[in-house]
Amino acid sequence: MIGLCLDDDGDGDGDGDVVEAIPIPIAIAIAVTKTGSIPMRILVVGSGGREHTLIWQLKREQPDAQIYAAPGNGGTKALAESVPLKPGEIEELADFADSREIELTVVGPEAPLADGIVDVFSGRGLKIFGPSKAAAELEGSKAFAKTIMEKAGVPTAGHRTLTDYEETERYIRERGAPIVIKASGLAAGKGAIVCQTVDDAVAAAHSMMVDKSFGDAGTTVVVEDCLVGEELSILYLTDGEHAIPLIPSQDHKPIGEGDIGLNTGGMGAYAPVSIADDALVGRVSDTIVMPTLAQMRAEDRIFRGVLYCGLMIVDGDPYVIEFNCRFGDPETQAILPLLDSSLLDVFQKVARGESLAGTDFRFSRRAAVCTVLASKGYPGRYEKGKVIDVPESLADDPDMIVLHAGTRRDTEGKLVTDGGRVLGVVGLGDDVSGAAAKSREAATAIKFSGKYFRGDIGYREIERQSRS
Ligand code: AMP
Ligand code: GLY
Numbered sequence: 001m002i003g004l005c006l007d008d009d010g011d012g013d014g015d016g017d018v019v020e021a022i023p024i025p026i027a028i029a030i031a032v033t034k035t036g037s038i039p040m041r042i043l044v045v046g047s048g049g050r051e052h053t054l055i056w057q058l059k060r061e062q063p064d065a066q067i068y069a070a071p072g073n074g075g076t077k078a079l080a081e082s083v084p085l086k087p088g089e090i091e092e093l094a095d096f097a098d099s100r101e102i103e104l105t106v107v108g109p110e111a112p113l114a115d116g117i118v119d120v121f122s123g124r125g126l127k128i129f130g131p132s133k134a135a136a137e138l139e140g141s142k143a144f145a146k147t148i149m150e151k152a153g154v155p156t157a158g159h160r161t162l163t164d165y166e167e168t169e170r171y172i173r174e175r176g177a178p179i180v181i182k183a184s185g186l187a188a189g190k191g192a193i194v195c196q197t198v199d200d201a202v203a204a205a206h207s208m209m210v211d212k213s214f215g216d217a218g219t220t221v222v223v224e225d226c227l228v229g230e231e232l233s234i235l236y237l238t239d240g241e242h243a244i245p246l247i248p249s250q251d252h253k254p255i256g257e258g259d260i261g262l263n264t265g266g267m268g269a270y271a272p273v274s275i276a277d278d279a280l281v282g283r284v285s286d287t288i289v290m291p292t293l294a295q296m297r298a299e300d301r302i303f304r305g306v307l308y309c310g311l312m313i314v315d316g317d318p319y320v321i322e323f324n325c326r327f328g329d330p331e332t333q334a335i336l337p338l339l340d341s342s343l344l345d346v347f348q349k350v351a352r353g354e355s356l357a358g359t360d361f362r363f364s365r366r367a368a369v370c371t372v373l374a375s376k377g378y379p380g381r382y383e384k385g386k387v388i389d390v391p392e393s394l395a396d397d398p399d400m401i402v403l404h405a406g407t408r409r410d411t412e413g414k415l416v417t418d419g420g421r422v423l424g425v426v427g428l429g430d431d432v433s434g435a436a437a438k439s440r441e442a443a444t445a446i447k448f449s450g451k452y453f454r455g456d457i458g459y460r461e462i463e464r465q466s467r468s
Helices: 017-021 049-061 090-099 110-114 117-123 133-140 142-152 165-175 198-209 278-298 331-338 343-351 432-445 459-467
Strands: 041-046 066-071 104-107 159-162 179-183 192-195 221-225 230-238 243-245 254-256 260-263 268-271 305-314 317-324 367-375 400-404 407-409 415-417 421-429
Touching: 041 049, 041 090, 049 066, 049 331, 049 343, 049 400, 049 421, 066 090, 090 117, 104 117, 104 343, 110 117, 110 133, 117 133, 133 142, 133 278, 133 305, 133 317, 142 159, 142 221, 142 278, 142 317, 159 165, 165 179, 165 198, 165 221, 179 198, 192 198, 198 221, 230 278, 230 331, 230 343, 243 278, 268 331, 268 432, 278 305, 278 317, 331 367, 331 400, 331 421, 367 432, 400 432, 421 432, 432 459
Parallel strands: 041 066, 041 104
Antiparallel strands: 159 221, 179 192, 179 221, 230 243, 230 305, 254 260, 268 367, 305 317, 367 421, 400 421, 407 415
């Protein structure tokens, strides 16, 4: 078996120990399956729950695939070989993809997309799923996104883009509160501040524009009218012209049950969302996604990849709160387990520049709820390195999926916490309340010191269910 990347040590992690130990030319260091065919080689960039879910899904579709995670986390190791490269190390990632003859690269986080990872890979003839740097500006610059929406006539909150602090203060005082102040650039999901008073809004603008609390990301701000309604995430897979909607989902951003307290990266998500019926998804496609993609084509910034539409539904009408250029986290954890079609097929078509026209894409009629287990103190300061106990029985339940985010293996191989959001536990059920019960059961069974989770993920849908 020398020179083959099979899981020779039998621990299920497929980490190709023999190849690590004996340097041999890359060309022959390619795995073969038991049937003698060469498995597909895929690189997934990122280390969060979203990336673990992508790897889980790709492995579900192609059990033989040789997947690499750069850098991955404590959970991805069971499915993918960890590569010690960070998402920002674009040239090194391209060198790796080149040397390992990676056939497809999938990028999780926004920063490398905004920094042009797709342009670098494509320039070297490497297949990659995601938008170019010019297209990723839809997320990278809220000011740019607003301009595209204006030109395309896409419904969004009334707003003004500003670069001068005094003028911003005047505009805030003129508009009044509540009002939303957004750093235009990437701010790790923390750049939008919903302000209930004018004083808070002025302070937020001062902090961004004068104190540079988000660095250069806050030099330009978008001051936006506050929309009141229910939030919804609809993600589209797109070749730049055709777009396939994924099942609608809803994130839960605040740390506390009942949506109170500080905003986080997302404490849980569920799918489907009954307010997002076929008619609403059709309207989002027709009034938001198609005009946006057309405008991007017209500006020679063809958007290929995932277009994440963060929406506010106001009196039944969808408005864009934000566009993202990548999969959502934790929405992906709730969406992909419901998939009944091939994501890999779509990734490959888009990476090859092929059309998605006529692609059959289906979801099961079940429901999924993802509850995030966080470290005590998150989204503020928290400790790391707490030993995590995941009961083995969870793996035997087909309606429970444990997805890792901030985890790692310590030097003794023990699974320990390594981030604010530690795990996402997905429960599946025939409806959202059944799925939520499963998710909570798994969240309760997993133990680590300082574990915190919201026990109410999906509560809006469960209330709707109980009323109908
Ligand atoms: P963003 O970073 O743009 O996703 O915004 C973070 C959160 O701020 C959103 O999930 C909303 O809850 C809230 N938000 C953003 N824009 C608005 C708006 N125009 N009106 C009301 N809430 C908003
Ligand atoms: N769940 C919000 C995001 O991925 O941006």
